[in-house]
Amino acid sequence: MPDTETVTTADVLPPAEAASNAADVLPDPAAASSAAGAAPRRRPALSPSRASDFKQCPLLYRFRAVDRLPEVPTKAQLRGTLVHSVLERLFALPAADRLPPRAKELLAPAWTELSADRPEWTELFEGEDTADWLASAEKLIDSYFGLEDPRRLEPEACELHVEIELGSGVLLRGYVDRVDVAPTGEIRVVDYKTGAAPREIGEAKAMFQMKFYAVVLWRLRGVVPRQLKLMYLTDGQSLAYTPDEAELLRFERTLEAIWQAILKAGRTGDFRPNPGKLCNWCDHQAHCPEFGGTPPPYPGWPEPGAGEETPLDRAD
Numbered sequence: 001m002p003d004t005e006t007v008t009t010a011d012v013l014p015p016a017e018a019a020s021n022a023a024d025v026l027p028d029p030a031a032a033s034s035a036a037g038a039a040p041r042r043r044p045a046l047s048p049s050r051a052s053d054f055k056q057c058p059l060l061y062r063f064r065a066v067d068r069l070p071e072v073p074t075k076a077q078l079r080g081t082l083v084h085s086v087l088e089r090l091f092a093l094p095a096a097d098r099l100p101p102r103a104k105e106l107l108a109p110a111w112t113e114l115s116a117d118r119p120e121w122t123e124l125f126e127g128e129d130t131a132d133w134l135a136s137a138e139k140l141i142d143s144y145f146g147l148e149d150p151r152r153l154e155p156e157a158c159e160l161h162v163e164i165e166l167g168s169g170v171l172l173r174g175y176v177d178r179v180d181v182a183p184t185g186e187i188r189v190v191d192y193k194t195g196a197a198p199r200e201i202g203e204a205k206a207m208f209q210m211k212f213y214a215v216v217l218w219r220l221r222g223v224v225p226r227q228l229k230l231m232y233l234t235d236g237q238s239l240a241y242t243p244d245e246a247e248l249l250r251f252e253r254t255l256e257a258i259w260q261a262i263l264k265a266g267r268t269g270d271f272r273p274n275p276g277k278l279c280n281w282c283d284h285q286a287h288c289p290e291f292g293g294t295p296p297p298y299p300g301w302p303e304p305g306a307g308e309e310t311p312l313d314r315a316d
């Protein structure tokens with residue numbers, strides 16, 4: 001599949017035959033059986049962000065998925081969430097309208113809507129004008145347009161919620177930034193990266209996330225995605241990768257092994273710290289023994305819900 005200005009059939013979707021988003025989401029048996037009016041209960045699942053956390057540092061996984069310690073988002077994270085939302089809205093417009101000025105017009109209303117849902121996000125800007133911050137989001141939008149022309153694409157889905165139970169019983173769940181499907185059936189998985197951390201630091205994590213989505217889509221649709229494409233909006237570069245079935249099979253086993261290790265740690269509460277370079281980006285040093293802190297008492301394995309992603313995870 002080309003990664004250039006040239007558009008082939010592989011870049012264009014079949015409009016009518018495209019599978020609906022709903023068809024990609026397995027029914028949640030727990031939700032279906034919940035009593036009328038009760039909040040839906042979701043089975044614990046493995047998401048790419050939480051799997052990556054566990055691989056990086058089991059204690060970080062515990063703090064996020066089990067203790068659910070609050071994290072204060074950075075302005076860069078919020079900007080990423082905003083830009084993801086704008087790109088999703090952009091593809092909802094008629095193709096001819098998908099131009100940079102129109103995309104930038106979407107920034108302010110998108111922020112108004114996002115922050116209305118999470119008023120704590122606006123507290124980060126208390127007493128500050130958001131104009132500079134919005135201008136920095138405009139730069140990411142410009143960078144996106146430098147990488148592709150959205151007028152020439154018709155994605156099948158943006159912010160697609162995907163969920164699949166593997167044969168081993170592991171439930172995988174996540175959100176894919178964008179799925180493009182060619183009339184010939186070739187699938188391209190696209191992820192926008194907007195984070196402030198240096199690209200080299202996030203690249204292995206980003207590829208782990210993309211392979212996770214590739215496994216989910218392969219198992220849902222029976223087709224190995226033809227391309228996994230990472231679009232780095234901070235530095236205006238993209239990275240494309242073609243997975244193969246044998247590799248995805250091995251990766252699936254890795255995910256199963258990670259989930260088994262999580263369940264084992266979850267039973268005993270033995271989530272060990274694994275310090276490294278990424279500690280600089282960890283919000284939980286105050287609770288981490290590696291930094292002189294003490295974790296809170298282990299609350300036990302949360303049923304259900306461990307492994308959920310947050311909107312901020314989707315915009316790293």
Ligand code: SF4
Pocket residue numbers: 057059060273274275276278279282283284285288289290291
């Ligand atoms: S500070 Fe480092 S070692 Fe401690 S929990 Fe965070 S990532 Fe793990």
